[in-house]
Amino acid sequence: MTCFEQVEGTSDSFESLDSAAESYLSELSSSAPDSTFWSHQTVITKLREWIPEPSSSEAWLESHQLCRFVEYLAENTAQDITTICGHMNSLINFQSFIHQEDPNILKAILLSEIKSSDVIDYSEIDEHILGISTGADIQSLSDRISSLVTYLRERQFGTRVHVYVELILDTCSQAGCVRNLELENANSDNGTIVISIPETHLVSKAGLVTQRVANISPETSEALEEFIAYERKKPTEISDNPLLTTSHGRASESTLRREVKQASERAEEYPGVASPHTRHQTSCVVPSEIWQYSILQFLEGQ
Template identity: 80%
Template sequence: MTCFEQVEETSGFESLDSAVESYLSELSSSVPDSTFWSHQTVITKLREWISEPSSSEAWLESHQLCQFVEDLAENTAQDITTICGHINTLINFQSFIHQEDPIILKARLLLEVESSSILVYGEIGKHILGISTEVNFQNLSDRLSPLVTYFRERQFGTRGHAYVELILDTCSRPGCVRNLELEDFNSDNDTVTISIPETHLVSSAGLVTQRVANISPETSEALEEFITYGRKEPTAATNRPLLTTSHGRASESTLRREVKQASGNADEYPHVSTPLPHDQVSCVVPSEIWQYSILQHLEGQ
C-alpha cells in the first residue's frame, strides 16, 4: 500500500458530530480565536452538507471533500485563494479524523480534483501543495533517474543515498527527512516515523504530530548500511540525528550540496543513460526529488 492510497479504516469516533465536536474543542484551547472561528464556520458547513456515514464506511474520504469543494465553488462567489483556504481547513480536520499527514491527504484530494469538471486542477495544486502540477513530469523523471541509479550502483549506503531514497519512499519534504532521529528508523518492519511540520495546524496544535511511513526493503538495507558504516556519531549532541556529520545533524546546505555533486557525477557515470540532450541536463536538488515523489503518484505512475 502506498502512502497515497485511499484511507480504508473507519474512524475512532462514534459519529461525525462527535468528531466535529472533539476537533473544535481541541482547537478552541490551542489556536487564536480568529483561527478557531474560521475553522468552525467551514467545518459546520461541511457537517450540514455531508451525510452521516454508516459504521462500515470510511469517514470523510477525499471524494467527499472534493464534492463539497465543488459545491462551494459553484454556489459561492469566492475566489480560488479563498476556496483553497477552505481546503486547507478541511484537510486539517480530515487529518485529525484519520491521524494522517496533511500533505498525503492533499495529494489524495488532488487525484479527485484532476477529474473534476468544476475545479481547476493546476490552480488548486499550486495553492495547496506549493508545487506546479504543470511541470513536465517526464523531463523531471529523466533528470532524476541517473542520480538514483548512480547512488544505488556506486554510492549505496552513503548519507546522500539514504537521504534521497527516504524522500522518494516517504514523499516527505527534505526538511522532514533531515530532521529524522536514529530511533525513527525501524529496521524490523521497514518503517520510519516522520514528524509533521508545524506549518500544518493539526501539528502546531499538537493533534497530529507524526506518521509512520513504509519504506522499501532496498531503502531499509541502504539505511542499515549507512548506520553501520557511514554514519558519524556526533561529538556534541543532545539527541541522535539519523543523518549526521561529526559535529551533529547534517545541515540543509550540506545535504543539498551532496545531492547536487552526485547528480553531476551521475552524468559521467558510464552505466547511466538519459534521453535528454546534454545541454538540457542540470543537477537535481532535494526539493525536486520531493516534487517528483508527489507528481509520480498524481501521474498515476
C-alpha cells in the same frame, strides 16, 4: 509509492463525524488563534450541513467526499478560488486529525480526486494547495532523478546522500522532515520509519498530529542498514541522536543539498546511467525537486 498505502480508512477513535468535529474544534479553541478557530468552525459546520445523515460506512471523512463538497462550494457560493482553497486547507487539517495522517499526503490524494472534476479547474488550485506546480515537466524530473538514484545505488550505496534521497522518495516527505529524523525513528527490520509532521500544518502546530509511520522499500531498508552499520558518524557535540550526521552533529540543510547536487552532477556523466536527455545538462537535482517528483509521480498514477 509505499507511503500512500492504506492512508484512509475507518477510525475507531470517534463514534461519528459529528463527535470528531466536536473534538477537533474543542482542541482548536484552546490552541489556535480565534480567527483560525472561527474559520475552521465555519467550514466544518457547512460540511456537516451538506453531508446527509451518514451510514456507518460513510461516517468518516474521505477524499471523495471532500471533493464533492468542494465542488458544491464552487457551484453554490460566490467565493473566489483563493477562499475555496483556504477552506480546502482547513478541511484537510480536519481530515488529518481524523485519520492521523500527514496533511501533505491527504492534499495529494484530494488533488487526485479533483483532477477528474468537471466543476473545478485543477490548474487553478494545485499550487495553492500543495505549494508546488503540478504542471512541471514530470518527464524531465523523472529522467534526472532516475539517473541520480541509479548512480547512488551503484556507486554510493548506503551513504548518507543515498539514504537521504531514497527516504524522501519512499516517504513522500519534504527534505526537512527527513533531515530531522532521529536514529530511533528508523526501523529497517519491519520497513517503516516515523516521520514528523511540519508545524506549518495547523494540526501539527496544535499538537494534534505530530508524526506518522511511513513504509519504506526493502531496497531502502537495506541501504539504511548499511548506512547505520558502516557510514553513519557518531556525533560528538550534540545531545540528541540524529540519523543523518556529521562528526559534529546533525547534517545541515546546506550540506545535504550540496551532496545531492554533486551526486546529480556525477550521475549526468556516469556511463550506462545518464540518459540522452540528462547528459550534459547544467540543471542539477535539489532535494525539493525530489519531494516534488514523489508527489507528481503519485498524482500521475491516479
